[in-house]
Amino acid sequence: MTLPINLALPNATLNLPTIHxxxxxxxxxxxxAELDKRYNYLEQWNDFGHIFEDYIIQESNLHIYSKEKIKMHLDIEYWKKVHAITGMLNYLDTKSKESIESSLINKENIPDFSIENVQKSLEDTFCNLEVLFAKRIEGIFKGLSSYHVTNNAFKFSDKLIINSSSLANLIGCNSHYGSIIHDLRNVISLLQGNCCLPKRTSTRTLLTKNADNTGKWMVWDGGCMTVKVFKKGTVHLIIDQNIAEHMNAIVANIYPEQLASVLKAHKQKKELKSNVVPINSMLSNGARDILANNVSIDYAKIENPNWAPHKNKTQVPRFIKDKTRYSIETSTTYANKAYTAELESVLFELCTDTDINAYYKQFIFDFDPTLMVDHLIVDGRIPEMVTHQFYESTDRIYECxxxxxxxxEYKTFGEPNAGNGKLANLLPPExxxxxxxxxxxxRILESKGFSDVIHDDFLNYVKTHKEEVDCVVMNPPWSKGRANIHTLAAIEWLAPGGKIIAVLPSTMESKLQDIETQYSVSTNVAFRLKEKFKHSSELNVIIIEIDKPKATLM
Incomplete structure (x- = not known):
């Protein structure tokens, strides 16, 4: 069976399954073979069913007593397998896909499972894949509000508006508007080459979280789109510019007269102003689904000191709740072990402690992880450790x-590279x-009670804000000269008469005299340590104090 399944379009390429x-x-x-086996069971039933009814039903899972129904049920099973192997339904809009799935569930108009029918179905789909996929994108166009001038009827702009009549109409199981947004998520996911696409239930979960925070922007799927839901049901979406151009290119290939203009070259966005751009990885849709639907947040469980095996379990429970700590509990029985392992590896890096036994795994936190979990479900981005230079300060550094x-002695404080808040915990949150x-x-910092949390690159923040703080505590990134750059930026942020306490590589000690001369500050090396951070070798560390003189009155 040879199928033309390579879809390559100007500026837009889809990764499609290879069909052997x-x-x-x-x-x-x-x-x-399975059909013959079930027919054989049926013949046995007709001849000897009254003798070994239970055996036949158990062995064959046979509850239907006609060849026609047996074949129909088996046809349904194998059509589902074809859909799963080829991913052919992924390129249809949500309503069309759900219509086909519904016909299989309801046993309506099921075609015979034969070589001829399967081949025809695949050829009809993949030979017209460009048109089918473009029409899925076109369906998203048609779902946009015609009353808002931001929307463009001929191409995707970076901001889109969907005008639902109410929140219930947006989030409901059969919501037309929810289907449009789900189509958009799936189109973006396909263009990124993802094999595991978002489920309809996960889109409802994200919309529900937006609806619980009406009027606020929430970042979805690693920054591919930013979404705001209003109380009246209107949805504003901002799409990454590169993705919008990608989708426009596909539709332009099918409808060149309407969308010829979108194939013009666009200048690349400027990178962050920092000298290194941090990288984020994405938690897979499968792992995010487990987190949204199969994981609970509660107080951490601990052994009850009063419990003993011989005591009445209803009176003395084996486990009690530690109301000073929270836990995210995963089960050993989740069906997809790969997605479970992926999720658990992320939680292991984020948690304070773990409690693992044969029945469950507890990932324990010293803060309520609800905001953190919401971020992982909705946004999905996880900071890559090396480029983010996230090496949390050790307990010994904390004590120093x-x-x-x-x-x-100070009124205002700052932590410019706060991470999970290890050093910020030394400072008054308010x-x-x-x-x-x-x-x-x-999100973790907000969960720990810090009210003024700013999502930004510190170097960019200092350039665009004039506010100063009286005291800075910091453990900045070290690689590629960033320790020096961030230290100088912290001096710019510091108010006259203020103090910086910084954790730096020992190589910075040779630069302190130049810093004193350039910024008219005084420096002191308070501690010299050999320290091993998590995921690092042993490093030579200095902890320095920088004091900025008070402003003199003229």
């Missing part, structure tokens, strides 16, 4: 800084500005 004829030859062989810090380039880390 051997796969289908094997499938048809298994189908015929605690000795140097006198919070009563008086502290925490900055971090990772949105996930920002």
């Amino acid at each position: 004829s051997a796969v289908f030859e094997t499938m048809f062989t298994k189908y015929q 800084i605690e000795q140097l810090l006198v919070t009563s 008086q502290t500005t925490c900055i971090d380039i990772s949105k996930l880390r920002c």
Whole structure:
């Protein structure tokens, strides 16, 4: 079976499944063998069913007593397998896909499962794949509000508006508007080459979280789109410019007269102003589905000191809740082990402690992880450790800084590379500005009670804001000269008469004299340590104090 399934369009390429004829030859062989087996069970039932009824039903899963119904049920099973192997339904709009799936569930108009029918179905789909996929995108166009001038009827702009009549009409199981947004998520996911596409239930979950925070922007799917839901049901979506151009290119290839203009070249967006651009990885849709639907957040479970095996379990429970800590619990029984392992590896890096046994895994946190979990479900981005230079300060470094810090001497504080808040925990939350380039880390900081949390690159923030703080505590990124650059930026941020306490590589000690001369500050190396951070080798560390003189009155 040879099918033309390579879809390559100007500026837009889809990754499609490679279909091997051997796969289908094997499938048809298994189908015929299974059909013969079920027919044989039926004959046995007709002859001897009254003798061994339970055995036949158990062995064959046979509850239908006619050849026609047996064949129909088996046809349904194998059509589902064809859809799963080829992914052919992924290129249809949600309503068309659900219509086909519904016909299989309701046993309506089921075509015979034969080589001829399967081949015709695949050829009809993949030979017209460009048109089918473009029409899926076109269907999204048609779902946009015609009353808002932001929408363009001929191409995707970076901002789109969908005008639902109410929140219930947007989030409902059969919502037309929810289908449009789900189509958009799937189109973007396909263009990114993802094999595991978002499920309809996951789109409803994301819309529900937006509806719980009406009027606020929420970032979805690693920044591919940013979504705001209003109380009246209107949805505003901002799509990444490159993705919008990608989708326009596909439709332009099918409808060149309407969309010829979208194939013009666009200048690349400028990178971050920092000298290194941090990288984020994406949590897969499968792992995000588990997190949204199969994981609970509660107080951490601990062994009850009063429990003993011989005592009445209803009176003395084996486990009690530790209301000072929270846990995310995963099960050992989830069907997809790969997605479970992926999720657990992320939680392991984020949690404070773990409790693992044969029945469950507890990932324990010293803060309520609800905001963090919401970020992973909705946004999905996870900061890559090396480019983000996230090497959390150790307990020994924490204790050293605690000795140097006198919070009563200052009114305002700053942590410019706050991470998960290890050093920020030394500062009064209501008086502290925490900055971090990772949105996930920002959600964690908010969960720990810090009210002024800013999602930004510290170097960019200092250039665009004039506010100053009295005391800065920091463990900046070290690689590629960033320790020096971030230290100088912190001096710019510091108010006259203020203090910086910084964790730096020992190589920075040779630069302190130049810093004193350039910025008229005084420096002191308070500690010299050999320290091993998580995921690093042993490093030479200095903890320094930088004092900025008070402003002189003229």
